[in-house]
Amino acid sequence: MSTEWEKPIIDDIRTVESEMLRNVKSRHPLLNEIAMEAVSVGGKRIRPGVSLLAFHCVGGEDKDRIIKLAVALELIHSATLVHDDINDKAEMRRGKTAIYKKYGLERAIITGDFLFVQGFKLGGYMESEEIIGFVASACSNMAESEFLQIDEEHDISTPLETYLNIIGGKTAGAIEASARLGAYIGGGSPEEINSLGEYGRNMGYAFQIIDDILDITGNEADMGKPVGMDIKDGRPNLPVMIAMNLGNEFISKIFKEKSPSDEEIKEAVRLVKDSGALDVARNHAQDFYNKALESIENIASSVYKDSLISLADTIMTRRS
Amino acid sequence: MSTEWEKPIIDDIRTVESEMLRNVKSRHPLLNEIAMEAVSVGGKRIRPGVSLLAFHCVGGEDKDRIIKLAVALELIHSATLVHDDINDKAEMRRGKTAIYKKYGLERAIITGDFLFVQGFKLGGYMESEEIIGFVASACSNMAESEFLQIDEEHDISTPLETYLNIIGGKTAGAIEASARLGAYIGGGSPEEINSLGEYGRNMGYAFQIIDDILDITGNEADMGKPVGMDIKDGRPNLPVMIAMNLGNEFISKIFKEKSPSDEEIKEAVRLVKDSGALDVARNHAQDFYNKALESIENIASSVYKDSLISLADTIMTRRS
Numbered sequence: 022m023s024t025e026w027e028k029p030i031i032d033d034i035r036t037v038e039s040e041m042l043r044n045v046k047s048r049h050p051l052l053n054e055i056a057m058e059a060v061s062v063g064g065k066r067i068r069p070g071v072s073l074l075a076f077h078c079v080g081g082e083d084k085d086r087i088i089k090l091a092v093a094l095e096l097i098h099s100a101t102l103v104h105d106d107i108n109d110k111a112e113m114r115r116g117k118t119a120i121y122k123k124y125g126l127e128r129a130i131i132t133g134d135f136l137f138v139q140g141f142k143l144g145g146y147m148e149s150e151e152i153i154g155f156v157a158s159a160c161s162n163m164a165e166s167e168f169l170q171i172d173e174e175h176d177i178s179t180p181l182e183t184y185l186n187i188i189g190g191k192t193a194g195a196i197e198a199s200a201r202l203g204a205y206i207g208g209g210s211p212e213e214i215n216s217l218g219e220y221g222r223n224m225g226y227a228f229q230i231i232d233d234i235l236d237i238t239g240n241e242a243d244m245g246k247p248v249g250m251d252i253k254d255g256r257p258n259l260p261v262m263i264a265m266n267l268g269n270e271f272i273s274k275i276f277k278e279k280s281p282s283d284e285e286i287k288e289a290v291r292l293v294k295d296s297g298a299l300d301v302a303r304n305h306a307q308d309f310y311n312k313a314l315e316s317i318e319n320i321a322s323s324v325y326k327d328s329l330i331s332l333a334d335t336i337m338t339r340r341s
Numbered sequence: 342m343s344t345e346w347e348k349p350i351i352d353d354i355r356t357v358e359s360e361m362l363r364n365v366k367s368r369h370p371l372l373n374e375i376a377m378e379a380v381s382v383g384g385k386r387i388r389p390g391v392s393l394l395a396f397h398c399v400g401g402e403d404k405d406r407i408i409k410l411a412v413a414l415e416l417i418h419s420a421t422l423v424h425d426d427i428n429d430k431a432e433m434r435r436g437k438t439a440i441y442k443k444y445g446l447e448r449a450i451i452t453g454d455f456l457f458v459q460g461f462k463l464g465g466y467m468e469s470e471e472i473i474g475f476v477a478s479a480c481s482n483m484a485e486s487e488f489l490q491i492d493e494e495h496d497i498s499t500p501l502e503t504y505l506n507i508i509g510g511k512t513a514g515a516i517e518a519s520a521r522l523g524a525y526i527g528g529g530s531p532e533e534i535n536s537l538g539e540y541g542r543n544m545g546y547a548f549q550i551i552d553d554i555l556d557i558t559g560n561e562a563d564m565g566k567p568v569g570m571d572i573k574d575g576r577p578n579l580p581v582m583i584a585m586n587l588g589n590e591f592i593s594k595i596f597k598e599k600s601p602s603d604e605e606i607k608e609a610v611r612l613v614k615d616s617g618a619l620d621v622a623r624n625h626a627q628d629f630y631n632k633a634l635e636s637i638e639n640i641a642s643s644v645y646k647d648s649l650i651s652l653a654d655t656i657m658t659r660r661s
């Protein structure tokens with residue numbers, strides 16, 4: 022299923038997907054099966070999409086190189102998803118049973134490691150200290166943000182700044198890296214690389230805030246997973262934080278609990294909806310969306326730039 | 342504490358250790374602490390030792406490069422140990438509480454990923470497709486062997502060939518890669534690289550078989566962990582396999598059990614000792630030791646070659 026924003030690069034996205042599958046082949050049939058499954062459920066392909074669009078926006082020509090990089094980044098992303106599901110105790114991902122639930126903890130940890138290795142192998146083949154350093158630094162930031170997120174679990178007074186630090190490393194940093202590296206490999210000027218990087222970072226913030234909102238407003242069928250999971254696990258979620266900040270004590274009580282009941286979660290979700298916090302959170306996302314589009318004002322017009330704008334719209338209006 | 346075999350390279354080993362610590366610095370204090378702990382309990386430094394000795398055996402000169410590689414390999418090794426302990430449900434490593442037991446599953450998974458990234462970053466900085474490909478392939482083999490090992494859990498009739506495949510990928514492959522890459526970076530001829538690689542591979546087999554023997558004969562104080570763990574977890578262990586193959590039904594019964602009692606494990610350990618299986622296993626290790634030393638017969642004499650021989654002796658006579 023292709024969406025509007027992907028149109029000018031749809032063939033490249035398909036190449037990235039087939040290259041991912043080719044790069045996770047293993048002689049062990051079950052490792053092969055799990056690795057294929059992990060890279061197939063990867064979803065929206067936003068990161069490789071952003072890399073490819075940024076590359077084309079600056080007039081990039083060496084397509085093999087950008088595809089190799091996009092495959093590397095998406096393999097690393099798939100590795101983190103397999104490990105994240107363990108850490109988030111997620112039962113489902115995109116309507117499918119999470120890997121560790123289906124194949125067990127041991128195999129999930131090893132498959133994640135295997136995907137990391139395949140990703141870094143391709144990244145290493147880029148033979149550029151700058152690229153490797155940038156990818157590695159995005160990955161380190163991700164690890165630090167995950168530690169920060171654990172620190173904040175069940176904390177009812179996480180400051181907005183800490184929340185932005187967490188999602189900055191966890192989500193925005195990876196999308197920024199995808200954009201920045203795409204523009205770099207495409208031969209963009211320092212200004213172009215910066216502008217596209219800023220686009221990626223701001224769209225990353227918006228993406229995560231919309232994700233948080235969907236954890237409250239989404240429906241299970243569209244999402245492929247239950248709602249209210251952040252409340253259940255006491256994970257920082259912007260509308261929930263805002264609602265608690267407005268003084269809603271029932272939400273705070275549930276957010277602090279280690280094992281709230283389904284009924285309690287449902288009631289807390291309802292109260293977040295009624296609190297007005299969703300509009301405030303959506304305004305934050307809108308601010309980041311605006312900043313993202315402002316960032317690329319100086320980028321020359323092209324179908325690829327139109328796609329970046331269309332991708333931003335898709336992220337803001339998505340329902341899953 | 343330095344041992345005989347390390348003497349000619351002890352300064353380099355210390356540099357590797359301090360570089361490892363320098364390369365796992367994080368802004369998050371707890372991630373920093375756990376990563377430092379993970380690389381500090383790393384133990385015998387056999388892999389970097391073998392890399393450095395192989396490098397010097399072929400007259401290598403660019404020491405910065407071999408140290409960078411040794412640090413990369415040992416960081417990746419540390420990452421696998423943190424994840425392995427989770428998978429092996431190990432409570433202790435070298436007398437210390439395993440990372441995931443002390444800091445929790447989530448932080449252990451993330452710290453392992455962080456160490457992987459730091460290792461691959463340094464490996465990527467080598468800017469050589471051959472080196473990166475070789476490291477990545479050793480890591481993939483490791484993942485495949487771990488899958489194979491899970492397949493064989495509690496299986497009382499694992500063939501010797503399958504056992505060798507498992508320990509080939511899990512242990513021998515990494516030591517072979519360390520030797521081969523050390524010789525390659527040192528500018529060794531294809532024959533020298535091959536000979537030192539064969540030394541590493543065969544010493545790796547011997548190392549793992551001795552490890553299996555120590556899981557039966559060791560004492561908890563020396564080992565820093567309880568004995569009989571392979572029987573408890575039903576993991577392929579050469580003397581245990583041999584004893585079961587000799588027809589000892591009590592051992593087979595316990596090996597098949599998911600949760601044998603401490604008394605049952607103790608009795609099975611006693612029966613393995615009485616079966617004569619330890620001598621047969623030790624003969625296998627001795628064969629690999631002999632092959633390892635034969636492999637390097639054509640390598641020119643030097644203090645470094647003497648150290649490789651001394652390392653082999655240390656591995657065969659170690660008590661922990």
